[in-house]
Amino acid sequence: MLTRHSDCLSVLTDSARFASDWRRAGEDIPAPLLSVQTLDPPEHTAIRHLLLDGFRAQDRQALHAAMDRWAGELLAELAGRPSFDFVGELAEPLALRFITAFLGVDAPDPAWFVPMSRTVVDGMDAGLWPEKHEPAVAARARLAEYAGGWLADPPKDGLIGYVAAHAESAGVDRSVLRNSLRVVLHAGYESASRLLGNAAAALLTYPGALAAFRTAPLAAAVDELIRYDAPVQADARVCVTETELAGVTIRVGDPVTLFLGAAHHDPLRFAHPTELRLDRAPNPHLGFGRGAHACLGASLAIRLAGSVFTALARDYPDARAVAEPAHRSNLTLRGLDRFEVTLRPHTGEEELS
């Protein structure tokens, strides 16, 4: 178990010795799990590059304008209410709308998709609760099947339009592509909505943070919000070549857990780690991973958070929490279950609970 920033960074950037593909340590991986996330170079390279090219081919300007518009409209609608749940009424619907627009498809029915997505997240803690593994594998398979439907009749535009048209020439296996689109949908929904929720909680509960956000450099501010309260708290690899790390021998087949949230609060790497400093620079957080498997959606996620919190800080300076943020019980992905906030000016008469 690694908690130091330097050790986590070493492992993330050394896929020769620390594998994401557990088959390299002799494990059996069910077919629906083979994706961009679980393959390693050289097999990983073709799908990673196809997705990367697909991400780059999207019209960023149009997407950014849409993010600004959606964030502004949602906030304006919710501002009419005495209070609302930032997670269920803003972060989650916005993330789903954004990621499906990016993929180029209609959003799935949340009543079907959200419980399925949660089952996948629960499975990330299966190292501690093995009973969560099988339902998560089944949920991944159903979501991958759903993604397969997109490929059977691909849209002209969006990421799916691009990868469907280029997969064959890129030499990418159809089922790996389908499973990887499932990863994009899931990451775009779960990680991005958690980023919005965690960041809202920090901005509305840390003294002076919302006001500071107005003048802080945008990208630095979002990076700091990720460092401070990371949506992805833990990552895992398996050792495939005996290695010594920080004086400890790690043997072939040993699982290695990287506590990214702890690394973000490592005083050897970050001065005053418990303080939220929105202009912190440099900020070498590991919230988007590093190395061969570094997040493909990082710049989009930063931009989405920028749209929401720029509009919030600019148009609703009185925004505040009306209840403590309530967290979901998951150890790998950290996020909120509920966070009741109001955008209305303080009248001085109301009692906050």
Ligand code: HEM
């Ligand atoms: C715009 C939404 C997002 C999309 C489309 C997205 C997509 C992806 C994809 C496809 C990968 C796998 C890359 C690979 O294995 O080669 C990935 C990895 C990762 N993403 Fe994202 N992501 C998004 C948002 C986020 C957010 C908000 C966070 C946290 C702040 C995050 C954290 C990570 C991490 C830590 C990894 C590395 C996992 C590993 O090392 O095994 N992602 N992302």
